[in-house]
Amino acid sequence: MRTTGYRIGAVAAAVAIVVTGSAASAAPGHPPAPVARVTGSAQISLPYWPDSDVRVFTFDAVGTPYSRPMPGAPEGLATDASGTVRISHRVAEAGITVGMAARVDCLVTGPGVATLTAVVTQADEPVADWVGKRLGFSVYDADRHGTDRMGFSWSVVNGEQNESGEWVEAGVGTCMGPGPFAPVTRGDYTVRHQDLLPPPVGH
Template identity: 55%
Template structure:
């Protein structure tokens, strides 16, 4: 299922037949390798590169990692017997062959979920295809749940702020569903426009 040779819908290909725009799409449930429980966790990702489309203070042309799309985080808590979802808008995407890292700013959280509205979260994906038994060999990672802390010797550790495109390695095995990563190299900065244009 590796998407490194798959063209992005509407994204086009270069003269060598390579995709010119990166993307990661799909939905999957996953397990935490370091923590056993009966919870059901899943991510639905639809992120597409739109380079140099988000002007920033001091960077009016934007960045090569600019992206758009959506993420949906779903978590069923067995202990609380509740499912909550969080939705967010993608703001950054960077890929390598079979891998992607993206961030999204959360815009909506259902009842019972964490107070994440306005917070940037990081996600990573390894598109590993299928194993010999036909099961997904994909993995995901994410920037909360103890992997992005600011340890302090005199105070409890705090979770650190997530910058654009920042996420840990994809450490959690996907158990159902999967993701397709389409890799495209980051494009160079476009030429400056003249005042007459």
């Protein structure tokens, strides 16, 4: 689904998203518990929209399970995460570069794959109104067996019909993202998988 907002949305996508944060420290004398992590920076191409734009996504996300208490889940969730995503989009036709930064709030991994979400904290014009918006991402780490890929929750996905029957962009829930549809053309992503952990003892 391509909407009239695609161009602006694609520009926003170019903003590099960087996730910063660290897992809870281990008890003295014990090694730190393994955590899920997504790192790397790469340029991607859009198979359905060939152009000369340069879209770079940068991830540095880490799982911080049971670290974000919320109503109904006072101990937090197994998918809690921290970090920042940075997007940089060079719009060739306009001769401008648009950037964004977002704070990671959720991360789920499988072997070689990850889905994460992040809430925009900073955005250049023309997407300054994206501040506060949750975005979804997916990452596929091919290692040495092919091409890395990633996906993002705007442009051609995440649509719904409103009460008037028009197609509009839907909201993004935590850890919700599309499949990694965009191949990496330069750069590299690394996914470190960790199964979701049970609640801490005593919760």
